[in-house]
Amino acid sequence: MQRALPIWPALKQKPTLQIDRNTPVLIKARMTLRAFCVETQTTGPLYAERRVFIGALHMRLATLILCLAACAAPIVARAETVPQSQAEVQLSFAPVVRKSAxxxxxxxxxxxxxxxxxxxxxxxxxxxxxxxxxxxxxxxxxxxxxxxxxxxxxxxxxxxxxxxxxxxxxxxxxxxxxxxxxxxxxxxxxxxxxxxxxxxxxxxxxxxxxxxxxxxxxxxxxxxxxxxxxxxxxxxxxxxxxxxxxxxxxxxxxxxxxxxxxxxxxxxxxxxxxxxxxxxxxxxxxxxxxxxxxxxxxxxxxxxxxxxxxxxxxxxxxxRPWAGVTAQAVDASLADAFDQRVPEGVILLEIHPDSPLAEAGMVRGDVVLSVDGAPVNSAPEMMFRLSVRGLGAQSELRYRRGDSVETAQIDLMLAPDTPDRQARRVDARTALRGLSVVRINPAVIAEYNLTPDAQGILITGLEDISARTGLRVGDVLLAINGTAVETTEDVIALAQEQTRNWQIEILREGRRVALRFRL
Structure with missing residues (x-):
């Protein structure tokens, strides 16, 4: 049998303990939020050492009273500080707000x-x-x-x-x-x-x-x-x-x-x-x-x-550091194809031959597992890890190729602006007046977020009459009025044509599009 007996509030009265002489009692003191309690618990036949047991009880009660007296001592006020851990945040975020707001x-x-x-x-x-x-x-x-x-x-x-x-x-x-x-x-x-x-x-x-x-x-x-x-x-x-x-x-x-x-x-x-x-x-x-x-x-x-x-x-x-790759997260279906136990990492779909990953010996099909020890599970996450490392630094890539896991040290650098981008602007009084173009190179690929295998002539600006044609910045010019475009000089020459009917073929978001207009 177990019961709890409340001890006197504020220590103004002594507790009355009634103990049956035929049954020994185990008495423990415990602290609760509201009061102190004495718990009694029967343990079996009574032994001869009953008086010694009761004496020990008195000593325990005396110790309890001393503890209560210590608790009643005045508490020294402490200045509020910014908490150093979540455990210290009990009632208010005010110190954090005062510091940061x-x-x-x-x-x-x-x-x-x-x-x-x-x-x-x-x-x-x-x-x-x-x-x-x-x-x-x-x-x-x-x-x-x-x-x-x-x-x-x-x-x-x-x-x-x-x-x-x-x-x-x-x-x-x-x-x-x-x-x-x-x-x-x-x-x-x-x-x-x-x-x-x-x-x-x-x-x-x-x-x-x-x-x-x-x-x-x-x-x-x-x-x-x-x-x-x-x-x-x-x-x-x-x-x-x-x-x-x-x-x-x-x-x-x-x-x-x-x-x-x-x-x-x-x-x-x-x-x-x-x-x-x-x-x-x-x-x-x-x-x-x-x-x-x-x-x-x-x-x-x-x-x-x-x-x-x-x-x-x-x-x-x-x-940003230039990776020169197109990557895709490894999902469950790809993991099955690679015999991976769990989907992890990003697979390299395309890689520029001059990219730092290619120079480190990585190839299409490699699965990047981590960058500088941090796991990566998406292409944006991989680029984030390289970006926070900073230009001029080195990063360690851990990757899977077939059944083996290897590492590569890559130098974080800007995309090379070679060969020359040959930027040109059309000034002829034709439908393409105000059109700005460049030749695609690694720096242009990085700047305009193109795929690593992109090539040709990129539209970088539209002003004046050319802004009415339906062309957009980021379109890749393929042909003007049926003639293929291979250099920026080709664009300047073909834009001189005096005609009112125009047909321009472009590559937009991976799709070949033909624009026809009359100006």
Missing amino acids: PAVVNIYAQRVVAQRSSPFADDPFFGDLFRNFGQVTPRVQNALGSGVILSDDGIVVSNFHVVGNATEIRVVLNDRREYDADIILTDEESDLAVLKLRDASDLPKLEVADSDAIEVGELVLAIGNPFGVGQTVSSGIISGLARSGIAVGSGRGYFIQTDAPINPGNSGGALVDMQGRLVGVNTAIITRTGGSHGIGFAIPANLVAQVVQQARDGQERFQ
Whole structure:
């Protein structure tokens, strides 16, 4: 039989213990949140040492009273500090917010966009034909977002979609100080931009954490300016890592996923850990209503650090190491074909003969398993690992070829800009006036995200009359009016033709397309 007897509140009364002489009693003291209890438990026949047992009980009670007296001693107040672990976060995120929030800013940007008045510009079938016709009307477009200060002299990182092509940028700090800002580096592919505040000094800044060290389930805070209501903090956890295939910017990147509420206006804001350090830059959400559904994505801090470093070095565009390959994730069906126990890695489908992987001895069909010890399971993840390593460094690739697993050391470098790209612009007063073209080489492939085997003449600009033809930047010219195009000089010569009927053959997104128009 077991029962609990409450001990007197605040030690004002002694407990009364009734012990049957015929039954020994085991007495234990235990602490609960509300009171102390004495538990009695029968253990069998009574022994002669009953008096000694009761004496021991008295000593235990005396010890208990001394402990209670010690607990009643005054507690010395301790200053609030930023918690060093999740276990220390008990009731409030306030210390973390006080440390990190001053370095998160509101960004207001203006850009002038040209808008055509054609009523058919958005038609799904005839949009390409009518989009470039109609009167051009300049229009001021306002953008609202957030940013993160990373240096006390005013280096701020934000999203490209917030400040890209802006003609005026105003940055407002949490303490209401305002600064004009200039764009010093952009990277549309990762959707990052770096700003420099004018005449700024002694600013609060965020420490950048190692985003590879975070784990799913860790607590994080999202800080930004949703809907322009002012600086707002929301909390959540890391929901997932290595998220890829999400269309952001001009590419499909590699992201940290969080369930911390993120809304329009949070873009470019901070995702911070419980030490108040930057682990990511909030950039996108998946939504059906325009608001948060608990699925948000942030650009990892390790990539942010590389982008900011290149901005400090004077680069105006982020320069990535060149891999020179096309790769695909190994799924279950491919794993079966390769006799892999589990699907892992990325298979090389195409490889440029001058790429660093080819120079290291890798070939088509090799399956890359890891980069610098970090597993890779998608092409964006592999490129992310190379990008955060930085130009001029070396990376170790572990890969499977057949039944063996091998390693390769590759040098991280820019794509060679050879042979010469031979950039040309059409100035003749014909339908192709304003057309800019280059010859495709490895640097062009990397710059325009083409396949490694791409070749020919690439359209890089459309102005004046050529903007009305339905051609697009990124199209590969194959033929003009039935004559094959092999060099940029061919384009210049064929564009001189005085005719009103034009037929241009191009390669667009892997498909051969024929455009016919009359001008």
